[in-house]
Amino acid sequence: MMSKERLIPLIVAAALFMENMDSTVIATSLPAIAADIGTSPLTLKLAITSYLLSLAVFIPASGWTADRFGARTVFSVAIGVFMVGSIGCALSQTVTHFVVARIIQGLGGAMMTPVGRLVLVRSIDKAGLVNAMAWMSVPALIGPVIGPPLGGFITTYASWHWIFLINIPIGFLGIYLAQRYIDPIKSDNPERFDLLGLVLAGVGLAGIAFGLSVAGLNLLPWEIIAALLIIGTVSMVLYLIHAKRTASPVLDFSLMRYATLRAAIIGGFLFRLGIGALPFLLPLMMQIGFGLSPFQSGMVTFGSAVGAMGMKTLATRIIRAFGFRNVMTVNALVSSVFLAVCALFTISTPLTLILLILLVGGFFRSLEFTAINTVAFAEVEPAQLSRATTLTAVAQQLSISAGVAIGAFSVESTMVWRGMTELSAGDFAPAFLVVALISATSAWFFWQMPADAGAEISGRKAVDIASRKGEKKGAEHAAAKAASETTEDTRDQRLG
Known part of the structure; x- marks a missing residue:
């Protein structure tokens, strides 16, 4: 049977692959989706930016949520929310419906990525963390690459609806495996929720991420983009001031x-x-x-x-x-x-x-x-x-x-x-x-x-310790030998 060190990274990787692929698979299918729901591809690009906006707003809440309700529970619920958003996208008849469904997907995605990583670092010993992270980084690399051709293939030979519906069996499998194989670890003493910090950080990250995402895509006038970036920057500055005055900030920059x-x-x-x-x-x-x-x-x-x-x-x-x-x-x-x-x-x-x-x-x-x-x-x-x-x-x-x-x-x-x-x-x-x-x-x-x-994680520490122990043992042996020789010299001098 597969060990936990291999199984848990694969469970997390499968969910993150679904999220990473879905965020890019839509790009090549926008024209077909737009034609079907009666809008233009340019207008429908709001679906991409609204997803990024949702990610930026809800990611700061992921850490506290995992501590309060348990990483396994939050990870499973996040997959479920992402599935609900996927179904909503497939059933959308208007731009408004589609954008709302993408925001729901973003809420699920915002919890899946950081909480999935938290599941790993809490479940896997440090000695096996490198190998676990190696498998978990696959979705971030494969998703953006396989997304566009897969989206084009599905749209060409099937229907764009299946871009979102294929998430459902993957999601059910992920929830089942998570509930069965991931330990229900949560904090014994969850910290007080920083609501003001979440609002400031959410507005700041949303303004910066959304502004950067639409910059250069000719979706919005440059004045609006500049305003988004300015509002986001000001909000983040206010958050940094606030974070220094609270014991449990949603984004703890003191860890730097x-x-x-x-x-x-x-x-x-x-x-x-x-x-x-x-x-x-x-x-x-x-x-x-x-x-x-x-x-x-x-x-x-x-x-x-x-x-x-x-x-x-x-x-x-x-x-x-x-x-x-x-x-x-x-x-x-x-x-x-x-x-x-x-x-x-x-x-x-x-x-x-x-x-x-x-x-x-x-x-x-x-x-x-x-x-x-x-x-x-x-x-x-x-x-x-x-x-x-x-x-x-x-x-x-x-x-x-x-x-x-x-x-x-x-x-x-x-x-x-x-x-x-x-x-x-x-x-x-x-x-x-x-x-x-x-x-x-x-x-x-x-x-x-x-x-x-990172020596403890990489495994070099054990080698170094063994080497140092060998050197120390050799030094002790040499010192003992020198002391013995000195004693013998002293004894010989006395006998002489």
């Missing part, structure tokens, strides 16, 4: 005192910002610039997901051999190089070569995600795990929104600089270079971690 968590959040934000733009830029370049169909471009970009899967069996060994700091620093630079290489793709570049580069790049990106997700909890105390998972989930959500915004802004800036009115393949190269450079800057923050960061 831990070097490993600080590096995972700041460095991870920059790394994900660059890498997060890839699923947005690459399909657009291949479809608009190279003339490929959504399904064809999706099959090419799927190479990065294959590379990610190939890394899973090696992540633990690599991190144990070289340590978190060395792996994360060097690998951030290597991953950024593979991201920058995408700027060299042209319409004449063989698809086989593109697929190979994406496959190898996916290997290194997946290794980095695994290391970031794992080392974040290396120093966090058990009582602080729920706060830490909430904080990392917020940073991850903002980084993805920012990555898409910067990618879109870079492409539009290139068009203006070149004096072009229509998008072409040549407009994407500078964007890849910009996001690759941003991603590479994360290496500096990873290098600031202690040399033995």
Whole structure:
């Protein structure tokens, strides 16, 4: 029978795969959905942004909710809420119905991601956490890649309704497995709920995430986008002031005192910002610039997901051999190089070569995600795990929104600089270079971690301790021998 160290990560990964895939699968199906419910694809983009808005608002409440009602219960309920939203999307007859259903999906997704990670760190011993996180990071890599081609395939050969209905059997299976195999762990002394903090943080994160998400997509006038970002920033500043005065903030930034968590959040934000733009830029370049169909471009970009899967069996060994700091620093630079290489793709570049580069790049990106997700909890105390998972989930959500915004802004800036009115393949190269450079800057923050960061998790600590014990034993032996020789010399002198 499969061990808990393998089964629980797969249960969490299945639910997160459903959420990650659903958030991108809709992109290629918008025209068909819009035609069916009698609206335009541009108007229906509100469905995407409303989902991101819901995520930003409800993620801060996930930590307290898990402590109060138990991570297993909240995780199962989150899957159920996501299923309800999925059914609502499939049955929608108007734009309003569809947007409301997407908001309900966002509520479920906001709880699934951080609480799923909390289930792992509370259920798996630290020694097995690297391997568990390696499997849990698969959905974040595969979902955005497989979503567009799957959405195009289902819409073309079946009906767009099945994009959402396929979540139902996956969801039921996830709930069953979670209730059977995940322990009902919850806090014995849940903290007081910070309602004012939730409102301030929710408005702040929603304004920033929503503003960044629509920036560059020509959905709203720039004045409204600027207002959203300003309101969001002001609200977050007010929240930071409020958080210093409360004992149980919904977003506990005091945890940034831990070097490993600080590096995972700041460095991870920059790394994900660059890498997060890839699923947005690459399909657009291949479809608009190279003339490929959504399904064809999706099959090419799927190479990065294959590379990610190939890394899973090696992540633990690599991190144990070289340590978190060395792996994360060097690998951030290597991953950024593979991201920058995408700027060299042209319409004449063989698809086989593109697929190979994406496959190898996916290997290194997946290794980095695994290391970031794992080392974040290396120093966090058990009582602080729920706060830490909430904080990392917020940073991850903002980084993805920012990555898409910067990618879109870079492409539009290139068009203006070149004096072009229509998008072409040549407009994407500078964007890849910009996001690759941003991603590479994360290496500096990873290098600031202690040399033995996460040693207990990586397994290097045991080796080091054994080595130190051997050295100590050798030193003690040498000291005893020297003392013995000194005693013998003294005795000889006395006898002489």
